[in-house]
Amino acid sequence: MSRNAELAQVFAEIADVLDLTGANAFRVNAHRKVARAIEECGEDVATIALADPARLRSIPGIGDSSAHKIEEWARTGRVAERDELLATVPTGVPGLLQVPGLGPKRVRTLWQEGGVDSVDALRARLTAGTLGGLPGMGPKTLKAIEDALRFMEASRGRVRLGEAMPVAMAFAEVLRRVPGVKRISHAGSLRRGRETIGDIDLVASGTDHAALHAAIRAAPGVVQVIASGETKTSVRTDRGLQVDLRTVDDDRFGAALLYFTGSKEHNVRLRERAQRMGMRLNEYGLFTDDGEAAPQDRGAIPLAAKDEEDVYRALGLRWMPPELREDHGELERHPPEDLLRIEDIRAELHCHTTASDGTLEIEAMVQEAVRRGFHTIAITDHSRSQAQANGLDAARLATHAAAIREVAKAWSKRITVLAGSEVDILADGSLDYPDEVLAALDFVVASPHSALRAEPAAATERLLAAIRHPLVHVIGHPTGRIVGAREGLSPDIALLAKEAAARKVALEVNANAMRLDLRDSHVRLCVEAGCLVAIDTDAHGAGDFDELPYGVATARRGWLPASLCVNAWDRDRLLAWVRSKR
DNA sequence: GCCGTTTTCGGCCCGACTGTTTTCAGTCG
Numbered sequence: 001m002s003r004n005a006e007l008a009q010v011f012a013e014i015a016d017v018l019d020l021t022g023a024n025a026f027r028v029n030a031h032r033k034v035a036r037a038i039e040e041c042g043e044d045v046a047t048i049a050l051a052d053p054a055r056l057r058s059i060p061g062i063g064d065s066s067a068h069k070i071e072e073w074a075r076t077g078r079v080a081e082r083d084e085l086l087a088t089v090p091t092g093v094p095g096l097l098q099v100p101g102l103g104p105k106r107v108r109t110l111w112q113e114g115g116v117d118s119v120d121a122l123r124a125r126l127t128a129g130t131l132g133g134l135p136g137m138g139p140k141t142l143k144a145i146e147d148a149l150r151f152m153e154a155s156r157g158r159v160r161l162g163e164a165m166p167v168a169m170a171f172a173e174v175l176r177r178v179p180g181v182k183r184i185s186h187a188g189s190l191r192r193g194r195e196t197i198g199d200i201d202l203v204a205s206g207t208d209h210a211a212l213h214a215a216i217r218a219a220p221g222v223v224q225v226i227a228s229g230e231t232k233t234s235v236r237t238d239r240g241l242q243v244d245l246r247t248v249d250d251d252r253f254g255a256a257l258l259y260f261t262g263s264k265e266h267n268v269r270l271r272e273r274a275q276r277m278g279m280r281l282n283e284y285g286l287f288t289d290d291g292e293a294a295p296q297d298r299g300a301i302p303l304a305a306k307d308e309e310d311v312y313r314a315l316g317l318r319w320m321p322p323e324l325r326e327d328h329g330e331l332e333r334h335p336p337e338d339l340l341r342i343e344d345i346r347a348e349l350h351c352h353t354t355a356s357d358g359t360l361e362i363e364a365m366v367q368e369a370v371r372r373g374f375h376t377i378a379i380t381d382h383s384r385s386q387a388q389a390n391g392l393d394a395a396r397l398a399t400h401a402a403a404i405r406e407v408a409k410a411w412s413k414r415i416t417v418l419a420g421s422e423v424d425i426l427a428d429g430s431l432d433y434p435d436e437v438l439a440a441l442d443f444v445v446a447s448p449h450s451a452l453r454a455e456p457a458a459a460t461e462r463l464l465a466a467i468r469h470p471l472v473h474v475i476g477h478p479t480g481r482i483v484g485a486r487e488g489l490s491p492d493i494a495l496l497a498k499e500a501a502a503r504k505v506a507l508e509v510n511a512n513a514m515r516l517d518l519r520d521s522h523v524r525l526c527v528e529a530g531c532l533v534a535i536d537t538d539a540h541g542a543g544d545f546d547e548l549p550y551g552v553a554t555a556r557r558g559w560l561p562a563s564l565c566v567n568a569w570d571r572d573r574l575l576a577w578v579r580s581k582r
Numbered sequence: 583g584c585c586g587t588t589t590t591c592g593g594c595c596c597g598a599c600t601g602t603t604t605t606c607a608g609t610c611g
Contacts (some may be wrong), residue, residue, distance in 0.1 A: 026584080103609050106609085140600080141608095229598065229600090259596090259611095281595080
């Protein structure tokens with residue numbers, strides 16, 4: 001776990017225990033907000049705490065009280081208040097909050113009146129059937145808890161963006177065939193392009209809501225209907241994913257899509273803004289606030305509801321790209337006008353062929369790039385240390401480069417093909433080929449593949465050395481992390497971005513959904529430093545190009561303007577930069 | 583606990599669905 005993740009957990013634990021003991025809900029929420037702010041910070045928060053206390057307090061959501069706790073943790077590795085709070089409840093009780101359907105009230109009932117003090121104890125008591133008679137725990141509630149426990153064991157949390165998107169598209173296709181359907185969109189964290197997705201949210205409009213809900217319940221792969229009403233259905237798929245459908249009338253679609261896209265925090269900001277302007281915002285529209293709840297049920301006509309643009313406009317705002325709706329300052333400081341778009345990407349600068357561990361020959365890879373409308377592709381097979389990936393030694397690389405240049409010549413009217421390498425950054429920061437070998441190539445991506453558990457300071461030095469190497473164009477997947485599976489390196493990204501900006505080296509956002517490396521918060525640091533960013537699919541086959549949208553979404557979440565993305569430059573500008581390193 | 587285009591005090595978003603405590607609490611997003 002990264003240090004930020006550890007520290008965030010301290011605040012999450014404080015929030016959980018406060019919640020369980022019935023503390024003020026806003027106080028609980030404030031701690032959860034701090035946990036989120038820490039988790040989403042691209043820099044090491046403990047380091048900020050020691051170096052610049054004022055800057056720590058300038059992070060939204062972190063006030064004086066939380067700042068003191070963070071400073072305490074940075075100095076001692078502990079937070080006394082957290083330890084004291086945790087001592088007041090049995091060790092396993094906070095874990096009960098992770099069970100879907102169990103909130104603080106039910107956990108407190110289970111614990112204090114039922115003697116249930118852990119998830120294991122809960123499972124045992126459910127099996128033994130000795131939980132009947134607790135207040136609020138009827139047979140259906142107990143059954144729902146039992147199902148939720150089974151689901152927890154089967155699925156373990158969030159899935160990667162690249163797994164969730166195809167599932168969402170398949171469900172959308174099912175809805176598209178329902179008679180009377182008007183508009184369908186995915187929403188939630190999926191639409192915001194987050195790297196992992198908790199569940200799939202869909203919003204649909206049409207004339208026959210009941211038919212839409214029936215279609216979702218009967219869709220292929222659905223194994224359980226969790227809830228289904230007139231406007232909302234939740235189902236579980238055979239792969240353990242929850243899919244939520246909300247239906248609305250088409251003239252309210254924009255308000256519903258806005259609402260269900262979130263983030264929750266962005267929505268709260270919008271509602272607060274609406275409130276200040278004498279309006280009221282919910283999933284049915286933006287209404288004049290007459291002091292009464294649920295205007296939509298009283299026949300009130302919304303001021304805006306049909307499209308998201310209408311709602312933002314009525315609130316005096318420009319439409320906000322979904323990837324930016326995270327309450328990361330997007331309402332105060334509008335994101336760049338030329339925020340990167342998928343159609344801006346015209347070059348692939350990191351891919352593999354059969355020379356190392358790819359599945360396509362050079363020419364087939366080039367053809368695929370042409371088919372995708374790219375003006376440039378760099379062929380970058382693995383270097384010699386990647387023996388398991390059939391990495392090339394200097395002699396094979398020379399032959400390979402000659403073959404790439406042959407293909408380049410044959411295709412020169414259609415696309416520019418660069419002979420390159422993805423050269424390993426070794427543990428000591430040196431590269432896997434001597435300089436004269438690299439100098440003979442057109443393009444060099446330098447990436448860490450091994451020693452990915454190095455200390456942050458060592459990782460920073462190692463990557464700085466690669467950035468300072470005069471023949472390197474791009475640092476590939478700089479941290480080496482695998483989403484949900486490997487933490488990778490934790491270098492000082494702000495420092496790397498500053499150095500890379502000075503030397504015109506691009507840091508990569510690897511678009512593969514397993515990697516998304518750099519991640520969104522790192523991109524934000526790159527943008528602040530004015531550092532170039534490369535977005536590459538790291539394609540090993542034709543289908544891998546399809547992952548590009550995930551990389552673009554990650555870059556957009558980091559507010560990347562097209563002007564800083566080398567893959568979005570026209571051919572002349574890109575090649576001038578490529579040649580500047582030779 | 584946090585925060586400021588009414589504010590350094592007094593607020594802090596809003597609705598759907600479910601099950602059960604028969605009029606609403608709990609959970610979720």
